[in-house]
Amino acid sequence: MCAQSSSASGLATVGTGRVLAVLGPTNTGKTYLAMERLAAHATGMIGFPLRLLARENYDKLVRMKGVNAVALVTGEEKIIPPAPRYWVCTVESMPLDRPVAFLCVDEIQLCADDERGHIFTDRLLHARGGEETMFLGSDMIRPLILKLIPKVEIITRPRFSKLSFGGHKKLTKLPPRSAITAFSVTEVYQLAEMVRRSRGGTAVVMGALSPRTRNAQVALYQAGDVDYLVATDAIGMGLNMDVDHVWFARLNKFDGHRPRRLTAPEVAQIGGRAGRHQTDGTFGTTWDCSPLDDDIVQAVENHEFPPLQQLVWRNSDLDTRNVEGLLRTLEARPPSPLLIRARPADDVEALKALSGDAEVMGLTRRPRGVKMLWEVCQVPDFRKTMTDAHTRLLGQLYRHLMAPGGRLPTDFMAGQVQRLDNLNGDIDTLVSRIAHIRTWTYISHRPDWVTDPKHWQGLTRGIEDRLSDALHERLTQRFVDKRSAGLVKSLRDGRDLTGFVTADGTVLVEGHPVGALKGLAFDMQADVGEDDHPTLMTAARRALRDEIARRVAAVEAAGDDHFTLGADGIVRWDGVDLARLLPGERLLSPGIRLLRDELLDGVQRDRIRVRLLSFMQTRVQDDLAPLVRLSGADLTGPARGVAFQVVEAAGILPRADVADLLSGTDRKMMAALERLGVRFGAAQLYLPGLIKPKAAAMLGLLWSVREGLALPAPLPPPGRISVPRERADDGLLRAAGYLPLGPRAVRVDMADRLMRAIADRSGDGRLTDLSGLASLVAGSNAEMPSILAALGWRLRKKPPLVEGQEPPPDIWVRRRPEETASPASATAAPVPRPVDADNPFAALAGLADKLAAQAVAVQPTRQRRRKR
Structure with a gap:
């Protein structure tokens, strides 16, 4: 090999050997040709732009020539046998002081690279083989090679396969055997994570990885364990992989000095990795990448780029x-x-x-x-x-x-x-x-x-x-879900998948856990693409068919102790959500809707629904026994109507609503109602047995379901005499056994007690003594005026104040009917008609009203005595 020029002003070294430039786009077989020519000579040296490529071709040459004939020289690796005949190197590490018959430099267009270009230019100008020198690269460098190297021969190689533009696709819609390119480590990690979630996994290739790691990641992709590759532009320099599609997630990169947009040759260098040998490839954009310019698309598809100038x-x-x-x-x-x-x-x-x-x-x-x-x-x-x-x-x-x-x-x-x-x-x-x-x-x-x-x-x-x-x-x-990746590989084979359900409900398909069966519902947990999801679900359903049948039978045979009803209206089977309560035809007969029934057939749904309705019937009968007995009692005449309305009102009914029915009920039926637990209060008919916490909770739940209220229902805490009314639904409060009275909701038995105390103190139709009334309902004295107003009382207007006299005491009197907002109000009660104290008949009227009130108060007592 001729010595390198020692003159700063000299250009290309002149040698006697043939100098050949093999130029063309990616996938033209240039490297394959060079390795053939290298092996054909007695000695040779080839320089690659990457340590990874040098190692890959070193292994190929060792298989051809034997380990003792080939040396590997890179910046970090030297394998030099005693007398090597062939040298495989990185371009920077080529030992140019060793004469060889054949010398080759790959990717010679890197002479224009800002960072490493001067090394490649030096090799172009001065590195020569004694018999043959070959430079491989892009056709863009042709004019400069012709000017810088005397008597150079140019061979143009066409691309074996067609490279075409694939447009823009969503990341989740990318076809298998795709490489996705970004230009920062952060973006590579972000993209890899998204591909893992949607496609089961991806290999990752970056320039920062060691060759061993890159080889392992490439092998993961080549073996088909994953169908996707996320990479930086490191894939653009000769990595030989079975990539059918290259997608750009970004078209801007930082070149070490400034961010800039990719040039058309750079797009071609990276996108050209799509398609191997005779297999066509596509390139395009994905994620939130900006569109490719039409002129760049045309240049890449036609492999036509402006020549390098310097x-x-x-x-x-x-x-x-x-x-x-x-x-x-x-x-x-x-x-x-x-x-x-x-x-x-x-x-x-x-x-x-x-x-x-x-x-x-x-x-x-x-x-x-x-x-x-x-x-x-x-x-x-x-x-x-x-x-x-x-x-x-x-x-x-x-x-x-x-x-x-x-x-x-x-x-x-x-x-x-x-x-x-x-x-x-x-x-x-x-x-x-x-x-x-x-x-x-x-x-x-x-x-x-x-x-x-x-x-x-x-x-x-x-x-x-x-x-x-x-x-x-x-x-x-981090980036490969081996379970999902293995499934995707099986799905690609197109064969039927086998499934199995373990004792703990884990669902296996082809030996890979794909989800869990909880109760009668299957939750898919495998990260596979949308296209593969139906196939995987079919395999899972096939595996679950027998297990679902077994569980349906188990639900039917389970005792009531295996079911629970939550305050949220959910029926659970051994702790697993199974169904939700729905409004029924009647308050005590709610409906049932299965939460997850996609794995059940129509007969199985009906069997489960019948079993759960049976459980609910038992729960209602146990928790609301007084109301259930009343609803099914053998009553006749008006008493039957009274019972029906009490049941529909959840156990508390204003007397005024059934006044006509009560007036037509004989003593026998009144006694029957009392035996069934109905208490005839001063203003309400109610069942004391429903005030207990278990019954109140059930009634509150059933009422909320029927009325479409949010669950769990905001019920008063058990045992409270009264609670602040705030914004609670009045119907819900009544269902729970509480009467809305002004600012408070008062338990119905204590509200009845308050009304009787008021009746005792207002025999003449006037109420002046409020002492101790607030304590009856666990309220404050400040709240009593509002509570009295809710009970139908109003504060009588005071006469003008006479100078020197004490102000007269507050006097409360019953509202006249026309002053009452709702004659059938829940708090309305038959009370004495208010009279004017200055009227001559006031004393007589007051006496009559007092006797009437006392008669109402003692009526239940007399009935109890008759019962005894």
């Missing part, structure tokens, strides 16, 4: 006599207008930073001091941060290498390396550790820097492998 160049003829001369020659101008000077790379920035260190500058005056400093500055920062920490590390390396012995101390190496041998932490932590250990792997491959390089190479490689395996495991745990 290539990136950096001087390789360096002055290492002093740091100033080194920096000056690194910043030399290009020798041709076809070349543009590279912007300062990481190694130049590191050199500038260390040139400000007085101790470092003092060491550069020693022999080989400047050359060693430049070599140290080229130690890569795989974290791509160029932080002060990396610069300090480079300073430490340089000081140790310039010390007596010229080697890195063993203790120093051990301390730096061993702290990275830690598999704990999240994905980002492991990525950072891998980046660190890759730097030390690079250093370990400098035999002139370290003692026992084989030991350090094995140690750093082992740590990187363990970290990479842990990272692959973390990625798989």
Whole structure:
């Protein structure tokens, strides 16, 4: 191989061998051709843009030529047998001082790359094989190659398959064998999580991953364990995978200096990974990506891009006599207008930073001091941060290498390396550790820097492998639901799926848990796509058929102690929600609606409904025995109508509502009603047995269901005489045994007691003594005026105040009928008609009203005596 030019002004090295440029889009077989030509020569060397690609093609060549014939040289890995004939390298690591018959550089259009372009340009201009030199890349570089390389031969390769635009698709609608591209780690993680939820899982490929981790993720995808791949633009550089579709989630990227939109060639480089060999592929957009411009779509489909105008160049003829001369020659101008000077790379920035260190500058005056400093500055920062920490590390390396012995101390190496041998932490932590250990792997491959390089190479490689395996495991745990991914793979095969239900209700399909059977309801828990969901449900239903039949029979045979009725109106079977109460034809006969019946047939639904209605009938009979007895009592005449209305009113009925029926009820039927528990209060008919907490809770629930009120019902706490009325539904309060009286809801028996006390104190139709009345209803004196008003009393207007006399006491009198808002009010009661105290007949009228009130009060007592 011809030596590299030592002149800064020289252009392409002139050699005797053939120089060939094989140009074309992706999927044209360029790399395959180059590997064939390499194997055909006695010796050869090929440079790839990625360590991953170098390793992949090294393995292929080893299978062809044998392990002793092939060397692998990358920045972090060197496998060099005693006498290799073939060299597979990264472009930066090509040992150009070794003559070979054939030399090839892949992706030569990277000569225009801002970051690495100067390396590729140097290889284009100076790297040659003795018999044949081949450059592979995009057709965009054709005009510049023709101008820079004399007598170059150009071969254009057409794409094997068609690449067409697929438009925009929702993330959840992407077809299998799709790659989704984003340009930041955060977006990759976000997309991967969404794909996992909707499609069961995805592989993840990023430039920050180690080659071992990337290989494992690609293998996960290639094996069909997952059908989707989420990646950065790392997939655009020669990763060979069976991708049918490439979707852009973003069209903007940060290029190291500024955010910018992708160019048409970049879209083609990434999108061109869709389709392999003869299989056509599509590219398009997804997620919330902005639309692709029509001109870019046309350019990508037709593989027509504007030619490159300039290539990136950096001087390789360096002055290492002093740091100033080194920096000056690194910043030399290009020798041709076809070349543009590279912007300062990481190694130049590191050199500038260390040139400000007085101790470092003092060491550069020693022999080989400047050359060693430049070599140290080229130690890569795989974290791509160029932080002060990396610069300090480079300073430490340089000081140790310039010390007596010229080697890195063993203790120093051990301390730096061993702290990275830690598999704990999240994905980002492991990525950072891998980046660190890759730097030390690079250093370990400098035999002139370290003692026992084989030991350090094995140690750093082992740590990187363990970290990479842990990272692959973390990625798989986070972004692959193995259960759903395995199911999707089975679904793709198109065969019938087998299912099984475990003792705890877990439903297995093809051995994968897909959901759980709770009661009679199946909850799908497998993350599969919408298209696969019906097939999976069919398999689950098939597995559940016998189990559902068994559970229906178990519900039918279960005793009432296996069922519960909650305050929320839900009927539960052994703690599992089964049905909800619905309004029925009558208050005491609610309906039943099954909550989840999609797995039941019509007969099974009817069987379950009949069993639950039987349970509800028993519960109502137990909790509301007084009301049930009254509803089914053998009564005749008006008494039967009274009983019916009391039942429909949930056990509390204003006397005024049935006054006509009561007047027509004979003594025998009145006694029968009393025996059935009906109490004839001053203003209400009620059943004291319904005031108990269990009965009150059931009535409150049934009333709320019938009236469509929210559940659980806000019932008064058990045992309370009264509660603040606030905004509670009046009908619900009455169903629970409470009468709404002004600001309070008073338990019906205590409200009756209050009315009787008032009757005793108002024999003349006037009420002046309110003492002790508030305590009867657990209220306050301030609330009594409102309570009295609710009972039909009004405060009599006071006469004008006479000077020198005491103000007259408050006098409460019954409202006249026309003043009462609702004659049939729940609190209305037959009370004496108010009289004017100044009327001559006032005393007589008052006496008559008092006798009438006393007769009402003692009537129940007389009836009880007759009963005894």
